[in-house]
Every structure is written in structure tokens, then in C-alpha cells.
Amino acid sequence: MFTGLSAFPLTPITASGVDEQGFIKILARLTAAHVDSMGILGSTGSYAYLTREQRKRIATLAKQHAGDIPMMVCVGAVSTDAILHLADDAQAAGANALLLPAVSYQSLRDEEVFSLFETVTRYVSVPVCIYDNPGTTHFTFTDELHGRLSSLEGVRSVKIPGVPDSPAAATERVEALRQHLRPGVTIGISGDAYAGLGLNAGCEAWYSVCGGLFPETAKQITEAAAVQDHERVTALSARLEPLWAQFRKHGGSIRVIAAAAGVLGLTDTDCLPRPLRPLSASDIADIAHVIATLELK
Amino acid sequence: MFTGLSAFPLTPITASGVDEQGFIKILARLTAAHVDSMGILGSTGSYAYLTREQRKRIATLAKQHAGDIPMMVCVGAVSTDAILHLADDAQAAGANALLLPAVSYQSLRDEEVFSLFETVTRYVSVPVCIYDNPGTTHFTFTDELHGRLSSLEGVRSVKIPGVPDSPAAATERVEALRQHLRPGVTIGISGDAYAGLGLNAGCEAWYSVCGGLFPETAKQITEAAAVQDHERVTALSARLEPLWAQFRKHGGSIRVIAAAAGVLGLTDTDCLPRPLRPLSASDIADIAHVIATLELK
Numbered sequence: 001m002f003t004g005l006s007a008f009p010l011t012p013i014t015a016s017g018v019d020e021q022g023f024i025k026i027l028a029r030l031t032a033a034h035v036d037s038m039g040i041l042g043s044t045g046s047y048a049y050l051t052r053e054q055r056k057r058i059a060t061l062a063k064q065h066a067g068d069i070p071m072m073v074c075v076g077a078v079s080t081d082a083i084l085h086l087a088d089d090a091q092a093a094g095a096n097a098l099l100l101p102a103v104s105y106q107s108l109r110d111e112e113v114f115s116l117f118e119t120v121t122r123y124v125s126v127p128v129c130i131y132d133n134p135g136t137t138h139f140t141f142t143d144e145l146h147g148r149l150s151s152l153e154g155v156r157s158v159k160i161p162g163v164p165d166s167p168a169a170a171t172e173r174v175e176a177l178r179q180h181l182r183p184g185v186t187i188g189i190s191g192d193a194y195a196g197l198g199l200n201a202g203c204e205a206w207y208s209v210c211g212g213l214f215p216e217t218a219k220q221i222t223e224a225a226a227v228q229d230h231e232r233v234t235a236l237s238a239r240l241e242p243l244w245a246q247f248r249k250h251g252g253s254i255r256v257i258a259a260a261a262g263v264l265g266l267t268d269t270d271c272l273p274r275p276l277r278p279l280s281a282s283d284i285a286d287i288a289h290v291i292a293t294l295e296l297k
Numbered sequence: 298m299f300t301g302l303s304a305f306p307l308t309p310i311t312a313s314g315v316d317e318q319g320f321i322k323i324l325a326r327l328t329a330a331h332v333d334s335m336g337i338l339g340s341t342g343s344y345a346y347l348t349r350e351q352r353k354r355i356a357t358l359a360k361q362h363a364g365d366i367p368m369m370v371c372v373g374a375v376s377t378d379a380i381l382h383l384a385d386d387a388q389a390a391g392a393n394a395l396l397l398p399a400v401s402y403q404s405l406r407d408e409e410v411f412s413l414f415e416t417v418t419r420y421v422s423v424p425v426c427i428y429d430n431p432g433t434t435h436f437t438f439t440d441e442l443h444g445r446l447s448s449l450e451g452v453r454s455v456k457i458p459g460v461p462d463s464p465a466a467a468t469e470r471v472e473a474l475r476q477h478l479r480p481g482v483t484i485g486i487s488g489d490a491y492a493g494l495g496l497n498a499g500c501e502a503w504y505s506v507c508g509g510l511f512p513e514t515a516k517q518i519t520e521a522a523a524v525q526d527h528e529r530v531t532a533l534s535a536r537l538e539p540l541w542a543q544f545r546k547h548g549g550s551i552r553v554i555a556a557a558a559g560v561l562g563l564t565d566t567d568c569l570p571r572p573l574r575p576l577s578a579s580d581i582a583d584i585a586h587v588i589a590t591l592e593l594k
Contacts, residue, residue, distance in 0.1 A: 080571035274377035
């Protein structure tokens, strides 16, 4: 399940709490598009803003509506105890894999992160994907640490935050990381603007926010990558530049995707957990324009 | 309560959970030293690693053992809902004030942080201290935002992370911030190595990790500051340089203070919440040497 298009849906959270009907509507788009897997409660799924009970409920709902699509659930938290409880809940809900970031409050040392992954992989019975997201967790993995972690039996994939901005440098980056990884551990690209570069550079998966709302659009890219059509991957990704520009403008994807889910009528345009606030009406209008112009679907 | 020595104790967390007896022993040192206030569940108090129930229990325990010393409780969390629940619990436990950081997962905008403080100060009935700690929360307050926040009726103090490394620059920094603050809102220094500089520069409080374990030592400094004996403040702080060097060496104070609490026999030397791990035996021996040489108490 650690190849192809892994779609990371938003968890819409409105004034009355988690919008379960909105969440189910978003999931329906993913099953209709036959994405290769779902990444529930990722960063765009607002795991960090939800209680243990809410996260358990969302994982359960997702499994009920995922059909036969494998489900990965993020179990990120600051404390190891919390992570183990979340792992219990995710497995009980039917998670096929867990996504584990190194969320820091006090800065973490490599040895602490290694011990965390060792503890979790020994504790759980499903495979684990390393979630490398320094922008939100403020922990930076070295390739050496990724290599050590990939030697743990349960670790099966690494979700990387991006690649350098040229095809040659991206390929060099992915190959350098792969040198450190146990064979069979896949590399998945995230940071949607880097998806084309990453897939062409040899990443086997796209852990995709775009694919969590616009799975048909995202799947065109992973399908072109699957047949090694590098030019088409590049062209399809370049076509989405106005969407990537929105992500850059708003400091990441979550506020844009939340607005987009509202624009599509799946939930409210104000569907972010406080203290996060929705974009302005004018920004949302710009996003609606991008969705219409690019025919995102 | 936002002046003088505000002592921030460690919450010792051993293999069997929160070490309540150890915590009570640490509190006893603070009451014996008659610190001016206590800051419970600060960063060194590991608030970020504990469940709501654990935090409620610790605040309750602290109040039971605080005597007549005012108690501030940190209610930091990523989500606003969680913060409001923690504020309920802290107030029910008898908190005299709340300490509120801007903990980020997705990066926060100034307007979102302002709304958060507006929501919390309207909701609670005790005063609030702004907790400015970019090293752990990854949100940087501007002086303008501190100024806007200080206009909220409940805001009564700002805990700043440090000052520039010279007396003149430190004074300039504190005066610049004060220009923005509503009169009567105090400024408290943290980052213990900066305490002497900050107090001499006009900070009315020291929000002190050192004072959470070595209150007699820390109180000498705030008492010298209270009588404007700048030279003594500088000399007393300079004398503690070997302790500040330990903080620098270990990337902050928490691992050093945890080791020190173990050295003093108040709890285990391994008393940090996982994934954090204790220092090595050799590092702990160095800390024991610093405690003995400086006669920290």
C-alpha cells in the first residue's frame, strides 16, 4: 500500500465540531476515484487539533467508508504514551498502516526518535510509514536516521517533505536517501508542488493533499508516473502551478484545501479547527477561480 | 503575582508515571523558600507531554502543597477547545493565573493568536500571562502583537524568552517592548542565563526554571533586583555560569533540571516523559559537580 496515490483528506471541523457528513462526502470522492490508499488524520486531516476520542471516531468512520482501499492513520503526538494509545485506537478501527511523525515540543535527539520508532514498531501489528515533516514537527531527519529506522522490521515507507527544485538534483536527493534505506522500503513524496519532480526522481508514492480532495486530478499524475511517462508527469504537474501558487501564498496547503472543500459544497468554507481561521472571502474567490480554471476534480 | 521570583518546577515522570511524591518534594523546596509565585506545568513541567487528566491532577496537587503562594498554571495546547478545557480544570484546581503560549502545529498568524487570547481571556475569570517561547512553540510574537494582547483586560504579564547579551541592548529591548504594553502589564524574563540582564533591564519578574529547583539560589537574585542592586544581580548571575553552560550544552534546561532533581534525591534521574531520555551517567555526574561547587539550593 506504500505506492501510487495515497490521498490525504481534510477533516472538516466547523463551529459544531467535526463535520462527519462533510468528511464522508470527501471520502466518497476518493473511493470513486479508486485512489491506491488513504492517509487519514494527516496534517491536513488536523490530527494535531483533535482529541483521542475524536481521532478514534474519524478513523472508524473512514474505515466504514473506505471500501477496499487500504487506510493509513497518523498517530502523531508529542508523548510516546499518547502515540501508543492512538495506535491501539487506529488498529482497532481497522488501520492497515500507521503514519508516525516525530512531533517535538522540547527538541528531540536522533536517539530519542529512534527509540520512539523502536517502541512503536514493536508494539503494533501493522506496518509504519515514517512521516518526515519538519515544517510542522520541527524535527529534521537525517538520511542516516532514516536508514537506521528503515532497519526496523515494521517500517515500510518514508514520507519525505519535498525534493530540490530541478530534475537532476531531485534524482540525486532520492537516490542518496535510498542508499540508506533497507531494500523494499518505499519513498513517498509530499509537498504537492514537488510531486512531479519526486515521482520522476523515483519516489514510488505520492502522499498527496491535492489527491485528498481532487483525486482524479492527482491520479493522472501517479498513473503517468507508473508508466514512466516523465514528460506527462512534468506537464500535468506544471499545469497545476496556479494551485501550488495558492499553497505557497497561504503558507501551506491546509487553509487552501479547507476553502476548496467549502467551494465544492462538501462542508463549510470555515472548516478549520481553532485557533486556525478561514481565508478571506476574496482569497476563497481566488481559489474557486483556480478550481474552475484547472477543472480540478 | 506577576513580579519577583516565579518558580517553575519540574514535573518528574518516571517509568511508573508522574512521580507525585517527587513532585511534592520539589514543591516543598519552593514553599520553604517563600518564592513569590509558582508556575505549574510550564515547559519544564512537561505540560506538552501530559494528558488533560494528568494536568488536572498535577494542578490540584500543586495547590494542595502551595500554601499561600499564588499558583499560575500553563494551559498550553494546539487547539483552542483543548485550551478552554484545560482552563476549566486549572481554575477548578485553584489556579490564581493562567500561562498561555501560542503552541503551533500549522503555523499561526498574528490574527489567529490574537483571537485565541481574546477567546481565552473572555472565558476565564483569572488573569493571564502571555507565554512567549518560540523555541518550543515555533510562534514568534512581535512587539505589536504583545501590545494588542496587553490591551485585553485579562492579560497581566508577558513572559519573554530572553534579552540581548549586553546590558545596554537588554535595556533597550525591554523598554521597546514596554512602549507597546498597557501600563501595569509586567514583563518577566525567562531563559535563566538572561535573568540577571533582564532584571537589571527592568523586568519585574523572573519566570525561572532554576528557581523551580534551586529557589534559595534564585531568590538571592530577585531580592537584589528588588533593591536595584544591579552589581549584585550581575555578580550572582555570573556566579551561576557553570549552570547556564550546562543548559546550553544540553540544548535547554529540562534535561539538566531533570538530572539535577535526581541528583538531589527528589526523584529518579530518569524522570523525563518519553520520547525524551535522560542524560548519560557522565553528564549527570558533571551536573552533580556543578550543584556541589555552586552550592545550589
